[in-house]
Amino acid sequence: MLNKRADIGETITWVIATVVVVVILLLSLYASGLVAKYKKLSASEGKVDTGNSLIILGKWSTMQIFSSDLFLNKTELALKINKNYKQEILNWIKEKNE
Amino acid sequence: MKKAATKFVSVYWFVILFLVAGGIYSMVYIFYSHPFDVRALEAKTLAYKIADCISWKGEINLKIFNKSGDFQRDFDLLKECGINFNVEDEYGWDKQEQYFANASFYGVFDIATNHELSDKNGKIGELKAGNSRLFDDCQTYGEKYKYVAKCFNKRFYAVTKSGRQILIEIFTAVRKTEKNVK
Numbered sequence: 001m002l003n004k005r006a007d008i009g010e011t012i013t014w015v016i017a018t019v020v021v022v023v024i025l026l027l028s029l030y031a032s033g034l035v036a037k038y039k040k041l042s043a044s045e046g047k048v049d050t051g052n053s054l055i056i057l058g059k060w061s062t063m064q065i066f067s068s069d070l071f072l073n074k075t076e077l078a079l080k081i082n083k084n085y086k087q088e089i090l091n092w093i094k095e096k097n098e
Numbered sequence: 099m100k101k102a103a104t105k106f107v108s109v110y111w112f113v114i115l116f117l118v119a120g121g122i123y124s125m126v127y128i129f130y131s132h133p134f135d136v137r138a139l140e141a142k143t144l145a146y147k148i149a150d151c152i153s154w155k156g157e158i159n160l161k162i163f164n165k166s167g168d169f170q171r172d173f174d175l176l177k178e179c180g181i182n183f184n185v186e187d188e189y190g191w192d193k194q195e196q197y198f199a200n201a202s203f204y205g206v207f208d209i210a211t212n213h214e215l216s217d218k219n220g221k222i223g224e225l226k227a228g229n230s231r232l233f234d235d236c237q238t239y240g241e242k243y244k245y246v247a248k249c250f251n252k253r254f255y256a257v258t259k260s261g262r263q264i265l266i267e268i269f270t271a272v273r274k275t276e277k278n279v280k
Contacts, residue, residue: 014110025121029124032126032128039132070149071149071254074256077156078157079156088206089255092253093255095253096267
């Protein structure tokens with residue numbers, strides 16, 4: 001009789017352990033699905049957001065290209081050549097770029 | 099009896115082992131089967147490439163505005179800028195172009211006279227390449243529109259060799275939904 005009770009107790013332990021393993025696996029599967037859904041590339045910074053870590057794309061020079069505003073640099077260079085109507089030009093550019 | 103129990107526990111351990119291994123495999127598969135959406139980055143890179151082709155060190159390419167400052171409508175955006183839109187022919191992309199690029203040129207003079215710049219009067223000309231139908235896709239935003247093209251739009255200023263002030267608006271669009279969205 002005592003032996004039978006011990007067997008039942010042990011079986012229940014195994015069943016609960018199995019349920020815990022399955023629940024943890026299902027939760028992990030759901031979490032990886034969520035992380036996969038929200039991993040994204042940030043076009044403005046040249047970085048990859050994998051959901052749990054941030055990877056910088058390429059070398060520093062590549063990074064610089066994506067982090068600096070090439071269009072603003074071009075405008076600044078052109079303004080050095082001819083800065084007539086500077087404020088109007090900057091306002092027109094700002095209208096779209098903001 | 100004891101032998102049968104030991105056998106059962108061994109089988110049970112194998113089942114758990116396969117369950118855990120299968121779970122780890124599924125997690126990795128789920129994570130990596132979702133593609134990165136690089137279209138916005140691609141559209142931005144394309145715009146950068148076109149901007150560099152149009153203006154360098156503040157001056158506009160002589161092939162676009164000649165020495166006397168006249169706009170050259172026959173400028174081939176793809177050929178002159180070294181861009182090739184037909185790089186992939188999967189998913190029938192060879193029949194429907196997946197890229198669109200547009201560069202519009204406006205005169206600064208129109209600001210001084212308070213002309214609306216988006217108005218035809220202010221526009222000197224534009225250069226286009228690719229699938230122009232993608233332009234409409236970019237008027238939509240939000241999660242439910244993730245299957246349409248991703249776009250990039252920027253403005254900048256440059257001067258022609260003759261000293262004419264020009265405002266430039268660049269618009270690029272990349273579709274390639276099949277490869278970037280799931």
